[in-house]
Amino acid sequence: MPAEFDSFTSGNVETRRRRLLTEPPVVRTTLLTLGIGFLVLFIGLPLVTVFTEALRKGWDAYLSALHEPAAFAAIELTLTVAAISVPLNMVFGVIAAWCITKFEFRGKSFLITLIDLPFSVSPVISGLVFVLMFGLQGWFGHWLSDNNIKIIFATPGIVLATIFVTFPFVARELIPLMQQQGTEEEEAAVILGANGWQTFWRVTLPNIKWALLYGVLLCNARAMGEFGAVSVVSGHIRGKTNTMPLHTEILYNEYNFVAAFAVASLLALLALVTLVAKSILEWKLKQAHALHAKSIANAES
Amino acid sequence: MKSRFLTAGILSAALGLFAQAAAAQTEFLNVSYDPTRELYQQVNAAFTKQWEANGGRKLQINASHGGSGSQARSVIDGLEADVVTLALEYDVDAIAQKGLINKDWVKRLPDNSSPYTSTIVFLVRKGNPKAIKDWGDLVKPGVAIITPNPKTSGGARWNYLAAWGYALKQPGGNEQKAKDFVAALFKNVPVLDSGARGSTTTFVQRGLGDVLLSWENEAYLAIKELGPDKFEIVTPPLSILAEPSVAVVDKVVDKKKTRDIADAYLKFLYAPEGQEIAAKNYYRPRDAKVAEKYKDNFKKIELLTIDGDFGGWTAAQKKHFDDGGVFDQIYVAK
Numbered sequence: 001m002p003a004e005f006d007s008f009t010s011g012n013v014e015t016r017r018r019r020l021l022t023e024p025p026v027v028r029t030t031l032l033t034l035g036i037g038f039l040v041l042f043i044g045l046p047l048v049t050v051f052t053e054a055l056r057k058g059w060d061a062y063l064s065a066l067h068e069p070a071a072f073a074a075i076e077l078t079l080t081v082a083a084i085s086v087p088l089n090m091v092f093g094v095i096a097a098w099c100i101t102k103f104e105f106r107g108k109s110f111l112i113t114l115i116d117l118p119f120s121v122s123p124v125i126s127g128l129v130f131v132l133m134f135g136l137q138g139w140f141g142h143w144l145s146d147n148n149i150k151i152i153f154a155t156p157g158i159v160l161a162t163i164f165v166t167f168p169f170v171a172r173e174l175i176p177l178m179q180q181q182g183t184e185e186e187e188a189a190v191i192l193g194a195n196g197w198q199t200f201w202r203v204t205l206p207n208i209k210w211a212l213l214y215g216v217l218l219c220n221a222r223a224m225g226e227f228g229a230v231s232v233v234s235g236h237i238r239g240k241t242n243t244m245p246l247h248t249e250i251l252y253n254e255y256n257f258v259a260a261f262a263v264a265s266l267l268a269l270l271a272l273v274t275l276v277a278k279s280i281l282e283w284k285l286k287q288a289h290a291l292h293a294k295s296i297a298n299a300e301s
Numbered sequence: 302m303k304s305r306f307l308t309a310g311i312l313s314a315a316l317g318l319f320a321q322a323a324a325a326q327t328e329f330l331n332v333s334y335d336p337t338r339e340l341y342q343q344v345n346a347a348f349t350k351q352w353e354a355n356g357g358r359k360l361q362i363n364a365s366h367g368g369s370g371s372q373a374r375s376v377i378d379g380l381e382a383d384v385v386t387l388a389l390e391y392d393v394d395a396i397a398q399k400g401l402i403n404k405d406w407v408k409r410l411p412d413n414s415s416p417y418t419s420t421i422v423f424l425v426r427k428g429n430p431k432a433i434k435d436w437g438d439l440v441k442p443g444v445a446i447i448t449p450n451p452k453t454s455g456g457a458r459w460n461y462l463a464a465w466g467y468a469l470k471q472p473g474g475n476e477q478k479a480k481d482f483v484a485a486l487f488k489n490v491p492v493l494d495s496g497a498r499g500s501t502t503t504f505v506q507r508g509l510g511d512v513l514l515s516w517e518n519e520a521y522l523a524i525k526e527l528g529p530d531k532f533e534i535v536t537p538p539l540s541i542l543a544e545p546s547v548a549v550v551d552k553v554v555d556k557k558k559t560r561d562i563a564d565a566y567l568k569f570l571y572a573p574e575g576q577e578i579a580a581k582n583y584y585r586p587r588d589a590k591v592a593e594k595y596k597d598n599f600k601k602i603e604l605l606t607i608d609g610d611f612g613g614w615t616a617a618q619k620k621h622f623d624d625g626g627v628f629d630q631i632y633v634a635k
Contacts, residue, residue: 136379137399145379148556153380235380236365237330250366253498254338255526 093170127232153235369455388455
């Protein structure tokens with residue numbers, strides 16, 4: 001939004017506005033100190049703690065903690081779950097956003113609410129829903145057990161819970177952008193003789209790719225870091241159904257603090273990488289927005 | 302390119318699952334309660350060695366730990382445990398009621414299907430600054446007590462019943478006084494974790510509270526892991542005989558055809574080797590010889606029993622821990 005706004009304002013007005021809106025230096029410094037102090041205290045310090053605790057007994061202890069079979073299994077499971085749930089949510093998210101922004105139909109607002117549901121429900125409840133459906137006492141429990149299909153307390157259950165919890169990320173990221181972009185370009189493509197598939201690949205996808213990547217990134221971060229929902233459906237079998245966050249808790253509970261923080265540090269590293277990637281994507285996204293706004297402005301003038 | 306990535310992801314995941322399933326080991330799962338992690342790590346290693354040396358199939362024993370009540374719930378919901386080794390009879394009964402374990406399970410093994418016992422002690426900070434010697438000292442003002450939640454934790458139910466039993470045994474003790482006593486005790490509890498191990502880390506790591514009501518084995522382990530210079534154990538003159546229960550989950554072993562392993566596994570817990578491992582991990586062994594060898598570790602104190610003093614687990618559970626029971630009344634009243 002601000003990018004769009006900027007492109008309309010001339011430099012002169014901008015300086016005057018800035019002078020009017022700026023606080024005196026004392027206020028500015030105080031606010032800045034407060035803000036940065038808060039960040040250091042609540043974000044910086046915990047992050048540093050994770051790494052110092054993980055390396056408390058040196059690199060050898062750190063590496064051997066990660067080399068342990070159970071830790072390895074947890075990393076493998078986390079990656080597997082993300083590798084399944086993130087691409088699926090990417091496809092679902094694009095389809096959902098496409099439906100919502102490019103077509104008019106009854107029940108649209110209901111669909112939007114439904115997409116947001118996983119955000120508003122506590123993750124523990126999300127997990128319990130799957131236990132109630134697929135657990136032995138649940139709706140499909142006996143049928144699954146008779147056919148020897150394991151969902152709850154196995155990888156499929158963890159994947160399902162993760163998909164549910166991370167579902168909104170991609171769609172939520174795409175909907176505002178696609179709404180803003182409207183349907184003119186697609187309509188033009190169709191008039192020029194493109195079929196639906198061509199329209200999507202050649203027109204829609206290039207327009208949304210940065211927002212899509214951004215959504216996928218957030219989705220992936222949450223998929224790997226989810227605790228509550230996964231904890232309910234995991235069964236906590238060591239070396240089998242513990243994801244990295246669950247394994248971290250177990251190690252901590254076993255007084256194995258170095259190993260717990262070693263696994264946690266991997267998650268923290270992931271968060272840092274996500275942060276950098278996020279900044280890059282945000283920058284790209286801003287550019288795309290500005291470009292789009294400019295093309296509209298040009299078309300209108 | 303994206304679709305290729307997608308296919309690759311699904312394929313590799315599927316292959317991973319397949320590889321796991323194809324491994325030529327028999328997988329065996331022991332679902333246990335919170336403080337037994339170290340015990341069963343050692344038991345599993347020793348049993349696997351013995352089993353395979355005796356020509357049994359190749360074994361992969363897995364373990365799952367958590368609050369006893371929530372673990373029982375998971376087994377009821379389909380966690381495929383070959384055996385359960387939980388904190389108390391009632392939690393195994395809950396599984397039996399759903400038909401997964403035969404109703405007569407308590408009688409199938411010696412000593413009420415409880416191969417080792419324990420009791421409830423106090424873990425205090427070094428030097429015992431609040432001078433806590435007995436249950437009565439816990440309700441003094443300004444004493445912060447750490448105990449898990451009796452709704453989810455087996456250990457917490459033993460804690461609660463020991464306190465109740467103490468109050469009843471006092472001169473002039475009656476039901477009302479016992480209720481007031483546990484109410485006063487839980488007023489001094491700042492945080493209820495869901496399992497025993499959570500409470501221990503709250504007390505020893507996060508430094509909350511003056512006294513931890515703890516399994517004897519859990520208290521010894523905390524001292525061993527974190528140093529005798531920080532904590533000491535106070536064994537009250539009266540406590541409760543905690544009998545953790547073990548059982549084969551019949552429905553699961555029949556389906557997985559692992560009954561032979563499950564039976565041998567539980568028998569191993571009663572055998573001298575298993576008893577020795579239990580004693581080394583500060584569980585009170587049943588075997589007289591092993592008990593004699595480790596008698597210095599375990600103080601002789603007066604122990605209430607669940608059957609003698611509380612009319613068995615079903616009655617105790619109904620009266621104290623079911624919804625609307627005494628615990629709900631006193632804890633909500635806070």
